[in-house]
Amino acid sequence: ETGVTQSPTHLIKTRGQQVTLRCSSQSGHNTVSWYQQALGQGPQFIFQYYREEENGRGNFPPRFSGLQFPNYSSELNVNALELDDSALYLCASSLVGDGENIQYFGAGTRLSVL
Amino acid sequence: AQSVTQLGSHVSVSEGALVLLRCNYSSSVPPYLFWYVQYPNQGLQLLLKYTTGATLVKGINGFEAEFKKSETSFHLTKPSAHMSDAAEYFCAVTPYSSASKIIFGSGTRLSIRP
Numbered sequence: 001e002t003g004v005t006q007s008p009t010h011l012i013k014t015r016g017q018q019v020t021l022r023c024s025s026q027s028g029h030n031t032v033s034w035y036q037q038a039l040g041q042g043p044q045f046i047f048q049y050y051r052e053e054e055n056g057r058g059n060f061p062p063r064f065s066g067l068q069f070p071n072y073s074s075e076l077n078v079n080a081l082e083l084d085d086s087a088l089y090l091c092a093s094s095l096v097g098d099g100e101n102i103q104y105f106g107a108g109t110r111l112s113v114l
Numbered sequence: 115a116q117s118v119t120q121l122g123s124h125v126s127v128s129e130g131a132l133v134l135l136r137c138n139y140s141s142s143v144p145p146y147l148f149w150y151v152q153y154p155n156q157g158l159q160l161l162l163k164y165t166t167g168a169t170l171v172k173g174i175n176g177f178e179a180e181f182k183k184s185e186t187s188f189h190l191t192k193p194s195a196h197m198s199d200a201a202e203y204f205c206a207v208t209p210y211s212s213a214s215k216i217i218f219g220s221g222t223r224l225s226i227r228p
Contacts, residue, residue: 004157033215042204042218043158056215090157092216101146101165101208103216107157 003027004093004106012112013081021076021109023091031055031096032074033103034066037088049074050096078111086113116141116207120219128227133177133192135222137205140186147188148206148216149179158204164188175199200226 003026013019025032031050035043045058049068063079072093078085088110092103121136139145146165150158162173169181175198179190188205205219 006157035216035218040221042206042220043216045215045217048215058215092158101214102148102160102163104160105150105158 004091004104006089006091006106006109008109009107010110010112012114014114015081015083017081018077018079019081019111021078021089021091021111023074023076023093023106025072025074025091025093026104029093029095029104030072031094032068032072033092033094034074034076035090035092036060037090037108038084039087043090046076081113083113086111116145116209116217118205118207118217118219120203120205120222122222123220124223124225126225126227127195129197130194133190133195133199133224135190135203135205135224137179137188137190137219138186139188139205139207141207141209143209145207145209147179147181148208149173149177149188149190150204150206150218152202152204152221154201161190161203195224195226197226197228200224 005024007022033048034046037043047057048055052068065077067075088108090108092105094103117140119138148163149161164181172178177192206216208216
């Protein structure tokens with residue numbers, strides 16, 4: 001158990017809809033990162049938040065957006081869903097300044113876009 | 115820029131046999147290296163990490179990996195495979211001392227034959 005919790009576990013949406021995924025960071029962590037893992041592939045970095053501000057972004061379009069709250073929980077929002085957005089979305093929390101840069105992952109939210 | 119290459123998308127070994135999963139990385143700065151394991155329908159669990167210091171690192175469940183800078187490799191080994199080791203394994207790299215995105219390899223699926 002990493003202490004990182006994600007909700008919901010599974011989600012089914014239709015093309016064009018919007019979705020919000022949620023993540024609760026491990027206690028004491030101040031950074032959250034989001035990854036997309038398509039079937040049969042490794043996770044791909046979407047973006048990272050540190051102290052409520054975006055701190056790096058991968059090669060994902062602007063319809064992928066996020067928020068980090070004062071309690072360090074986080075949301076991933078995806079607008080105008082496309083079929084290719086179907087994937088496992090992973091949240092990872094870490095502590096900036098601990099010198100080890102270890103990210104601890106939640107179990108993920110599996111999104112299916114029909 | 116950083117990248118990770120995992121050689122072999124699928125490795126099959128007999129129970130009790132040596133497990134060797136290969137990983138090569140590319141990094142323009144000293145890297146932090148990780149191996150994560152993913153069991154079916156679950157998130158990523160950290161197996162072991164190399165940050166600095168000793169190049170042979172030991173992780174959970176009897177796994178270990180050796181950082182070889184000259185070969186840019188970080189292969190994962192276990193002397194004796196167990197049925198419970200069947201899972202997907204990901205090698206990953208991130209810049210030294212930077213709370214940044216993790217770059218994952220495409221993964222190696224490990225199967226264990228009775």
